[in-house]
Amino acid sequence: MPITVSLKEIIKASKNVYRYLSPTPLRYYQQLSVQIGAKAWLKHENHNPTCAFKVRGGINLLAQLTKTQRKLGLYTASTGNHGQSIAYAAQVYNAKAIVYVPKNANAGKVAAMQSYGARVVHFGDNFDQCRAAALEAADKNKGLFVGPTDEVLINGVGSYGLEIMNELPDVDVIIVPVGAGSGICGTSIVAKTINPKIKIIGVQSAQAPAQQLSWTNRELIEADSHTIAEGVATGVPFINTQKIMWKNVDEFVLVDDKEIIKANKILIETTHNLIEEASAATFAAALKIKSQLKGKNVVLIMSGGNISMQNLSSLIS
Amino acid sequence: MPITVSLKEIIKASKNVYRYLSPTPLRYYQQLSVQIGAKAWLKHENHNPTCAFKVRGGINLLAQLTKTQRKLGLYTASTGNHGQSIAYAAQVYNAKAIVYVPKNANAGKVAAMQSYGARVVHFGDNFDQCRAAALEAADKNKGLFVGPTDEVLINGVGSYGLEIMNELPDVDVIIVPVGAGSGICGTSIVAKTINPKIKIIGVQSAQAPAQQLSWTNRELIEADSHTIAEGVATGVPFINTQKIMWKNVDEFVLVDDKEIIKANKILIETTHNLIEEASAATFAAALKIKSQLKGKNVVLIMSGGNISMQNLSSLIS
Numbered sequence: 124m125p126i127t128v129s130l131k132e133i134i135k136a137s138k139n140v141y142r143y144l145s146p147t148p149l150r151y152y153q154q155l156s157v158q159i160g161a162k163a164w165l166k167h168e169n170h171n172p173t174c175a176f177k178v179r180g181g182i183n184l185l186a187q188l189t190k191t192q193r194k195l196g197l198y199t200a201s202t203g204n205h206g207q208s209i210a211y212a213a214q215v216y217n218a219k220a221i222v223y224v225p226k227n228a229n230a231g232k233v234a235a236m237q238s239y240g241a242r243v244v245h246f247g248d249n250f251d252q253c254r255a256a257a258l259e260a261a262d263k264n265k266g267l268f269v270g271p272t273d274e275v276l277i278n279g280v281g282s283y284g285l286e287i288m289n290e291l292p293d294v295d296v297i298i299v300p301v302g303a304g305s306g307i308c309g310t311s312i313v314a315k316t317i318n319p320k321i322k323i324i325g326v327q328s329a330q331a332p333a334q335q336l337s338w339t340n341r342e343l344i345e346a347d348s349h350t351i352a353e354g355v356a357t358g359v360p361f362i363n364t365q366k367i368m369w370k371n372v373d374e375f376v377l378v379d380d381k382e383i384i385k386a387n388k389i390l391i392e393t394t395h396n397l398i399e400e401a402s403a404a405t406f407a408a409a410l411k412i413k414s415q416l417k418g419k420n421v422v423l424i425m426s427g428g429n430i431s432m433q434n435l436s437s438l439i440s
Numbered sequence: 441m442p443i444t445v446s447l448k449e450i451i452k453a454s455k456n457v458y459r460y461l462s463p464t465p466l467r468y469y470q471q472l473s474v475q476i477g478a479k480a481w482l483k484h485e486n487h488n489p490t491c492a493f494k495v496r497g498g499i500n501l502l503a504q505l506t507k508t509q510r511k512l513g514l515y516t517a518s519t520g521n522h523g524q525s526i527a528y529a530a531q532v533y534n535a536k537a538i539v540y541v542p543k544n545a546n547a548g549k550v551a552a553m554q555s556y557g558a559r560v561v562h563f564g565d566n567f568d569q570c571r572a573a574a575l576e577a578a579d580k581n582k583g584l585f586v587g588p589t590d591e592v593l594i595n596g597v598g599s600y601g602l603e604i605m606n607e608l609p610d611v612d613v614i615i616v617p618v619g620a621g622s623g624i625c626g627t628s629i630v631a632k633t634i635n636p637k638i639k640i641i642g643v644q645s646a647q648a649p650a651q652q653l654s655w656t657n658r659e660l661i662e663a664d665s666h667t668i669a670e671g672v673a674t675g676v677p678f679i680n681t682q683k684i685m686w687k688n689v690d691e692f693v694l695v696d697d698k699e700i701i702k703a704n705k706i707l708i709e710t711t712h713n714l715i716e717e718a719s720a721a722t723f724a725a726a727l728k729i730k731s732q733l734k735g736k737n738v739v740l741i742m743s744g745g746n747i748s749m750q751n752l753s754s755l756i757s
Contacts, residue, residue, distance in 0.1 A: 145462070145463075145465070146462075148462070148487070148489075150489060152555075153555040153556070154551065154552075154555045167487075169712075170465070170484075170487050172465075172467065174711075174712040174713075231709060231712075234471065235471075238469075238470040238471045239470070391714070391749075392548065392749055394491075395486075395491040395548075395714050395745045395746050395747070396491075396713075396714060396745070397708070397712050397713060397714050428712045428713070429712050430712070432708075432709055432756055435752075435756060436753070436756045436757050439749055439752060439753045440753050440757055
């Protein structure tokens, strides 16, 4: 029976998640509120181990594997936070993890995966080539291939949606950066099931609009991806997350990389948290659609904090 | 009856603290462990609201005030995190807070205090002048003067020591940056009461050694303070925290500002957390006394994350 994504499954997944992780803060910022003309709440997923929301999904996945599966290993492809999630969760559960990353992958993220004990294989130039290699290796070694939008991962990451609803039941708008789509799918299912009036807004960079185009046209559309925001740099959309988005997402905003960088500078200065570009896209979107948000409770998902030192340096200098 | 500092009082204070704050993560870092030749655990006090440990003390203080005291207001002097703590806690408890800061105070920290609703008064050139002005204003307005080492604050911040002992009872060494001294006093009382064998090590910058000199000589000694690390820039020591340190602190390390900056760069790159210089001094100290730490469980207190954007920029460029 295929795994489904639902509020009930997300609640079940949260039991696995909280065995190893703690809820992250949902924090109100007066200084940001003034700028967007609404009540600005940041969901600090950057406070998780691995500094990103995805670790929730990895932990939920590993909790459900057999000893044999853990021993045979997990094979996945990633340019960043997904790979760290699988590597971290594999370490917690004493499982083998093999992560295929592009040859030019961010060295900091690679080092983090290795520090969790994962084997990192540099292969090809992009995610799709890595994905093919990981699939082949999994097949050859009887391991488990893990895709970035597997339902078990969506149910795990949905736990941050539960935390938002528990802490701020009067939330009006949730703005979520869309990479592969697991974050917005988990959050939107929780929020819409509890209160269909909550507005769910997705964000991508205008320099990588594949998910936005696919959502708008209700069909899978590939697009070039040249954004600085790795976390939303999806060139090839995923059918399972798109289908959930078609149902649950109310609006999809594109923001320019320049707007993202400007927003990120404000976020880092104001919150004294490292924030990665994908997360900053939510604040850039809030600034862009300010007139719609007046006086509302707006939650911006800080999906991660893994900005590269090079980008941080050019951002604040 | 004067308030005392003890494990029992800290446990009582923690009830007040957890009404508004959550425990912060104690996180193991493989990459840092390799560098210090020991198991490196970071206590992420930078994850607190206000991004610093001191907020625990402010929350404990406010919980114990009468309605009249809250209305008449709290007067304090600060160059940074203490003022943010009082301002934040005053907002939580709907109290009035007036913070005297030096004329050249860090603009980011001032903005944060104001965002919590505090009235910030720029006065004089340094902490001591601000302190005198705050005392006078408190007296004139029948308000409460709050000093940075008040026992009620130490009991509140001691709650992070409880969290360390709960999560890692086998801790061998705790390295704490020493500013006014409330952090090391709270931690050391908890740790030493539970297990006197735990080694407590204080750290200051060699460019601001007043607390270290006073601890070494068992008398109050003032010293010049020219360090970049605001959080340990104490020129005039405090008798109540020194007395606790004389009893509970095993060693006091001085590290040069250059070592602090180098250590901070490593911490920010590895953890993807913003870390302020005072906190980085603990990692610099661990690198310095590496030979003593071999294989041990070493907890480094990340007291805060409020590094100025200017310092961050020069650090990572």
